[in-house]
Amino acid sequence: MSQDVVIKLRGIRNAFGPHTVHENLDLDVYRGEVLGVVGGSGSGKSVLLRCIAGLRPPQAGTIEIFGQDALNCTEAARLEIDQRMGVMFQDGALFSSLTVRENVEVPLRTIDGLDAGLRRDLADLKIAMSGLPYKAGDNYPSELSGGMRKRAGLARALALDPEIVFLDEPTAGLDPIGASAFDELIKGLSRAMGLTVFLVTHDLDTLHATCDRIAVLADKRVKYTGTMEEMLKIDHPWVHEYFHGPRARAAIATKEKAQ
Numbered sequence: 532m533s534q535d536v537v538i539k540l541r542g543i544r545n546a547f548g549p550h551t552v553h554e555n556l557d558l559d560v561y562r563g564e565v566l567g568v569v570g571g572s573g574s575g576k577s578v579l580l581r582c583i584a585g586l587r588p589p590q591a592g593t594i595e596i597f598g599q600d601a602l603n604c605t606e607a608a609r610l611e612i613d614q615r616m617g618v619m620f621q622d623g624a625l626f627s628s629l630t631v632r633e634n635v636e637v638p639l640r641t642i643d644g645l646d647a648g649l650r651r652d653l654a655d656l657k658i659a660m661s662g663l664p665y666k667a668g669d670n671y672p673s674e675l676s677g678g679m680r681k682r683a684g685l686a687r688a689l690a691l692d693p694e695i696v697f698l699d700e701p702t703a704g705l706d707p708i709g710a711s712a713f714d715e716l717i718k719g720l721s722r723a724m725g726l727t728v729f730l731v732t733h734d735l736d737t738l739h740a741t742c743d744r745i746a747v748l749a750d751k752r753v754k755y756t757g758t759m760e761e762m763l764k765i766d767h768p769w770v771h772e773y774f775h776g777p778r779a780r781a782a783i784a785t786k787e788k789a790q
């Protein structure tokens with residue numbers, strides 16, 4: 532069965548001055564999957580996310596999103612692509628001077644003809660879907676815990692009913708209970724909405740709990756892709772240490788306990 536590729540990267544190069552982060556990087560992301568993106572610190576996971584999300588163009592290569600050339604298209608076509616994607620940054624990247632509801636309303640303002648009442652209702656719906664209590668909509672980001680801020684960031688990423696969401700380290704800084712609640716939320720949303728999730732993480736529990744497939748960044752490219760089972764068989768030193776080290780063993784034990 533052929534799978535529907537929603538993001539297709541070919542020959543991507545990203546560099547900062549003489550420092551090349553990605554060279555000749557290829558990757559396919561399939562519709563409806565949760566893809567975990569892992570790699571050593573500085574391997575370029577966040578740069579890759581930003582490059583696909585249109586925040587920083589690569590120096591070379593092609594990016595197709597929803598079958599369209601995302602780098603060489605009209606501004607209107609790019610806006611249309613952007614409206615079908617949502618991004619959640621590590622710290623939520625919320626506007627501190629706006630309430631949570633107003634933050635979630637920001638992307639909704641790009642839709643013509645949406646009146647204020649409907650915009651508010653849609654924002655409240657996304658706030659509820661992200662597992663925040665209704666009254667959190669009136670809070671400012673500084674009044675929320677780290678976990679709640681992440682949920683608010685997720686609500687904003689979901690504002691436009693995206694088909695793809697990009698999550699940068701969604702569980703970083705959360706306690707284990709908060710992190711597994713967030714894993715469940717991501718998995719539930721992905722299943723319920725058919726979302727494609729591009730998830731940058733270091734968190735082995737998240738990989739076990741939520742990801743259908745994993746992409747490993749190493750040697751400036753996506754060196755391996757596959758299921759967790761396939762990852763466990765790879766004998767590349769970093770990959771082996773990452774998936775078999777003490778933290779990995781703990782994550783496997785946690786998963787087995789949950790089953």
Ligand SMILES: Nc1ncnc2c1ncn2[C@@H]1O[C@H](COP(=O)(O)OP(=O)(O)OP(=O)(O)O)[C@@H](O)[C@H]1O
Pocket residue numbers: 547552570571572573574575576577578579
């Ligand atoms: N704006 C920038 N200017 C210069 N160098 C940058 C910039 N952004 C990223 N880099 C460099 O690109 C490389 C990849 O960074 P990136 O943040 O993508 O790594 P990462 O894999 O997400 O790391 P981590 O797991 O530590 O978050 C790093 O060496 C970083 O210093």
